[in-house]
Amino acid sequence: MQTFGAFLVSFLAASGMAAALPTEGQKTASIEVAYNKNYVAHGPTALFKAKRKYGAPISDNLRAAVAAKHSLTKRQTGSANTNPSDSADDEYITSVSIGTPAQVLPLDFDTGSSDLWVFSSETPKSSASGHVTYSPSKSSTAKKLSGSTWSIEYGDKSSSSGDVYTDVVTIGGFSVKTQAVESATKVSTQFVQDTVISGLVGLGFDIGNQVSPRPQKTWFSNAASSLAEPLFTADLRHQETGSYNFGFIDTSLAKGTIGYTPADGSEGYWGFTATGYSVGGAKLNRNSITGIADTGTTLLLLPDNIVDAYYNNVESAQYDDSQEGVVFDCDEDLPSFSFGVGGQTITISGDLLNLTPIEEGSSTCFGGLQSSSDIGINIFGDVALKAALVVFDLGNERLGWAQK
Numbered sequence: 588m589q590t591f592g593a594f595l596v597s598f599l600a601a602s603g604m605a606a607a608l609p610t611e612g613q614k615t616a617s618i619e620v621a622y623n624k625n626y627v628a629h630g631p632t633a634l635f636k637a638k639r640k641y642g643a644p645i646s647d648n649l650r651a652a653v654a655a656k657h658s659l660t661k662r663q664t665g666s667a668n669t670n671p672s673d674s675a676d677d678e679y680i681t682s683v684s685i686g687t688p689a690q691v692l693p694l695d696f697d698t699g700s701s702d703l704w705v706f707s708s709e710t711p712k713s714s715a716s717g718h719v720t721y722s723p724s725k726s727s728t729a730k731k732l733s734g735s736t737w738s739i740e741y742g743d744k745s746s747s748s749g750d751v752y753t754d755v756v757t758i759g760g761f762s763v764k765t766q767a768v769e770s771a772t773k774v775s776t777q778f779v780q781d782t783v784i785s786g787l788v789g790l791g792f793d794i795g796n797q798v799s800p801r802p803q804k805t806w807f808s809n810a811a812s813s814l815a816e817p818l819f820t821a822d823l824r825h826q827e828t829g830s831y832n833f834g835f836i837d838t839s840l841a842k843g844t845i846g847y848t849p850a851d852g853s854e855g856y857w858g859f860t861a862t863g864y865s866v867g868g869a870k871l872n873r874n875s876i877t878g879i880a881d882t883g884t885t886l887l888l889l890p891d892n893i894v895d896a897y898y899n900n901v902e903s904a905q906y907d908d909s910q911e912g913v914v915f916d917c918d919e920d921l922p923s924f925s926f927g928v929g930g931q932t933i934t935i936s937g938d939l940l941n942l943t944p945i946e947e948g949s950s951t952c953f954g955g956l957q958s959s960s961d962i963g964i965n966i967f968g969d970v971a972l973k974a975a976l977v978v979f980d981l982g983n984e985r986l987g988w989a990q991k
């Protein structure tokens with residue numbers, strides 16, 4: 588008959604947790620038990636388990652509460668198509684329903700920020716011209732979050748700000764009943780001119796939310812505890828329809844195995860470290876690259892030494908001051924670029940690294956790989972994400988990458 592200590596040690600060893608085995612005659616053992624801060628507790632379930640363990644009576648109400656949580660909600664998932672906004676795959680547009688009756692807006696899903704904001708009936712008419720807008724006054728489920736405001740500035744110095752409502756927000760068939768919807772009373776020129784999108788859905792970590800005085804949760808954070816699994820995937824494609832899936836992984840979207848690596852959400856982004864890179868199919872080197880997986884950034888932005896190593900293989904490549912980036916002859920055959928992550932190699936084909944002619948009809952093209960030196964952070968934006976199925980796994984605080 589095992590003592591409880593010996594059972595505990597063998598159970599933890601079997602479950603892969605650290606445990607110090609007691610030496611002969613020693614009567615104690617110490618263990619490190621990891622705390623999963625993403626675990627979402629459910630009171631009635633904890634009570635149900637305790638009563639069941641010690642044979643206490645369980646009321647019908649308690650049974651119903653536990654059933655409601657674990658039977659109806661755990662199968663929930665969502666799946667939404669996403670489309671490139673233009674011929675350069677500058678950004679990706681996904682339809683989102685807000686309010687009752689539903690008001691459908693084209694939004695940009697952004698794993699590099701954490702605010703859901705929209706052009707609205709409160710956006711100056713001159714700025715909102717050409718945009719689909721959200722009108723809280725036309726939604727029976729909209730409620731003003733009184734006293735709350737928001738203001739955000741992005742890496743490209745674009746910005747927006749305003750006040751806050753809560754309303755039902757449905758993405759890919761999955762509804763969050765009380766989502767903070769940040770209504771824009773001010774938007775910068777970049778957004779005014781970009782009439783194909785009416786705002787953003789931030790899919791970064793809650794710590795990055797810009798609502799004051801009380802920061803709000805992202806749509807995904809609100810959804811996570813009711814999804815079958817607390818994760819979402821991004822399948823962005825070049826000039827074709829891709830998808831954002833919530834609560835499940837459709838492995839058929841990928842050719843390769845999904846490799847996982849720890850995600851660092853401390854800055855609000857999905858931070859990770861690639862283990863090396865190579866140009867043109869050569870063997871990966873071991874020069875690690877720490878950066879973020881960012882669906883809201885168009886380009887792959889890496890350190891100068893890597894950018895130079897790549898473009899040294901492109902005969903006509905040169906830095907163009909007016910374009911603020913490397914350009915080359917559009918008819919050049921570009922080499923591929925590969926990076927290692929989670930034990931897998933993700934290879935971005937040369938085609939994906941030719942973003943677009945610098946202007947309509949030009950024979951000079953703009954590179955999808957550019958320098959991150961003036962940003963201070965490396966960004967695996969859409970150019971890199973298009974080569975992979977990417978799993979944003981909040982529950983396990985990790986990122987999964989699989990070649991497409």
Ligand SMILES: Cc1noc(C)c1CN(C)Cc1cc2n(n1)CCN(c1cc(N)ncn1)C2
Nearest residue numbers: 677697699700741742743745777778781883884
């Ligand atoms: C982008 C973009 N590229 O070509 C066009 C057109 C656009 C859209 N357009 C100019 C307007 C715009 C500006 C931004 N966005 N959309 C999306 C959010 N932004 C981010 C997100 C983030 N994670 N990191 C940095 N900025 C800045």
